[in-house]
Amino acid sequence: MQDPRPQAQLLVRNDHSSLCLLWVWYRANGGEARLEEFDAYLHGLLVLDPFDLKILAWAMEDYGRARVSLP
Amino acid sequence: MAISPEQELLVQLQDLIIGTDSVSDFLTSLAGVAAATISRSAGTDVECGVTLKRHRASATVGGSSDRAVELDRIEQYAGPGPCMTALRTQTSVLLGDTRSDSRWPEYQKQLMEHGCFTTLGVPMELNQEASAALNFFASQAGVFSEAAVRDAAGFAEIAGHAVRLAVKVATIQGVAQDMETAMKSRTAIDLACGIVMAQNRCTQSEAMKILTKASSTRNQKLRDLAEEIVVKASGEKPQTHFDRATSKPHPAQTTTN
Known part of the structure; x- marks a missing residue:
């Protein structure tokens, strides 16, 4: 599986408000890290369980799907 | 004026x-x-x-x-x-x-x-x-x-x-709607975690480990696996209850004559 963090970093850099929403989707998929930890994790400053990479990939999928349907 | x-x-x-x-x-x-x-x-x-x-x-x-x-x-x-x-x-x-x-x-x-x-x-x-x-x-x-x-x-x-x-x-x-959808998604995982804790008489963190391991082994999204566990245990899909401002008043706020 490709590391989804570079793509997530790009997303957050272009639209800072997306960090919170991406984190909520990360939590929705079983992620346990707090928002600050999640931010640090995206930027390679914190190491989490390898399973978190999968969770982040699912979160990115859900985030992308939700964004397509803005009112 | x-x-x-x-x-x-x-x-x-x-x-x-x-x-x-x-x-x-x-x-x-x-x-x-x-x-x-x-x-x-x-x-x-x-x-x-x-x-x-x-x-x-x-x-x-x-x-x-x-x-x-x-x-x-x-x-x-x-x-x-x-x-x-x-x-x-x-x-x-x-x-x-x-x-x-x-x-x-x-x-x-x-x-x-x-x-x-x-x-x-x-x-x-x-x-x-x-x-x-x-x-x-x-x-x-x-x-x-x-x-x-x-x-x-x-x-x-x-x-x-x-x-x-x-x-x-x-x-x-739109963001509020997304957040609500995301929060609802977490319910299945938390409920499944509770079911695994009860079945295995283990801690929450141990139950999460069991769930993530099963998710990896089956190559199945944790949320989907959790939903399956909840449906198997209760016969119905997990639900999240939001107490909206437009919903019925809280019993403590109602007055009786």
């Missing part, structure tokens, strides 16, 4: 934001108000289309009538005309007579086929992430006088504030 026409218009547009459920509905209502306002200035019936382009989203179009929307879309297939030019240059662009102007031949030909002989594109100032313009159409050539063009620009300046607000409200509503 006397209210100026500009303040009156702003209040009217704010009411539209409150009274409509989506940006698209708001733009349709806005186009109706714009058409009525500029029809008075021009002294004849004018139709209005409005185009909103948001970053990473397709253009949203509204119109004072179905015909206005149709006329507004001509630029999408016949190439640029006054509206797109107004968006690009951020100034009002008038096409006074489609029969004698030579700037946008293909666009003008299409307009005339639709019975439209003059059009006025007026940009609205938004922000870096979005741009919008009003496109006024009339069947008679030369109806947009200098005064009417000035009125349209004045209208667009006020309308720009309302469109910005409408987009902001819609974005916040």
Whole structure:
């Protein structure tokens, strides 16, 4: 599986408000890290369980799907 | 206290934001108000289309009538005309007579086929992430006088504030909806975790480890696996209960006689 963090970093850099929403989707998929930890994790400053990479990939999928349907 | 026409218009547009459920509905209502306002200035019936382009989203179009929307879309297939030019240059662009102007031949030909002989594109100032313009159409050539063009620009300046607000409200509503959906998704995982804890007489963290291991082994999303566990245990899909402001009052708040 490709590391989804570079793509997530790009997303957050272009639209800072997306960090919170991406984190909520990360939590929705079983992620346990707090928002600050999640931010640090995206930027390679914190190491989490390898399973978190999968969770982040699912979160990115859900985030992308939700964004397509803005009112 | 006397209210100026500009303040009156702003209040009217704010009411539209409150009274409509989506940006698209708001733009349709806005186009109706714009058409009525500029029809008075021009002294004849004018139709209005409005185009909103948001970053990473397709253009949203509204119109004072179905015909206005149709006329507004001509630029999408016949190439640029006054509206797109107004968006690009951020100034009002008038096409006074489609029969004698030579700037946008293909666009003008299409307009005339639709019975439209003059059009006025007026940009609205938004922000870096979005741009919008009003496109006024009339069947008679030369109806947009200098005064009417000035009125349209004045209208667009006020309308720009309302469109910005409408987009902001819609974005916040969208984020809130996403958050609610995301929070509902977590319910299945938390419930499944509780079921595993009860079955295995283990801690929450141990139960999560069991779930993540099963998810990895089966190559199945944790959320889907969790939902399966909940359905197996309870016979129904997990549900999240939100206590909304519009729901029934809390028992403690009800009064009895």
